[in-house]
Amino acid sequence: MEKLSVLIINGPNLNLLGTRQPEIYGSTTFTDYLDELKDLYSNTLELEYFQSNSEGELIDCIQKYSSSVSGIIINAGAYTHTSVAIHDALANISIPKVEVHISNIHKREVFRHHSYLSPVCDGIIIGMGLKGYRLALEFILQK
Ligand code: CA2
16 A cells, blocks of 8 residues: 655754753754654654754745645644744645644743634644644544
8 A cells, every 4th residue: 555645844943842941842853753653653644854943945845745645743843933924835735734832821921822823724733742743644534
């Protein structure tokens, strides 16, 4: 059976996971977590991963993969709260899209409470730590 392909996109500063602020973001690096996910889903899923600190690169990545993957999981980091451009890039594509946040953004500063991406995503997973990415994968698999 052909494997489904899912794209995981992480935005600014998420390359620092596991190195600082463990009280908010935990102590696992994303690379280690991704390896676990790849092992868990090795029979069913092809996982593509992209991280960038730059808004334009995140948009280029969405455009590049939108016709070749079956779903997108996006944690746009701080761009979640500012980016109409990422909103527009996601709005234009019809595959399942899940917004993930490691921390509970509603328990944090008010400027983190609003997301430009939530209205153009099919699901949102917030405050479940890195496990949120796996929950998002399960959602996409069931779609
Ligand atoms: O909770 C999330 O996943 C966030 O998307 C993380 C973003 C933050 O701006 C959002 O409001 C919520 C920040 C990611 C910063 O990640 C770091 C990880 C380790 C050390 C420093 C920053």
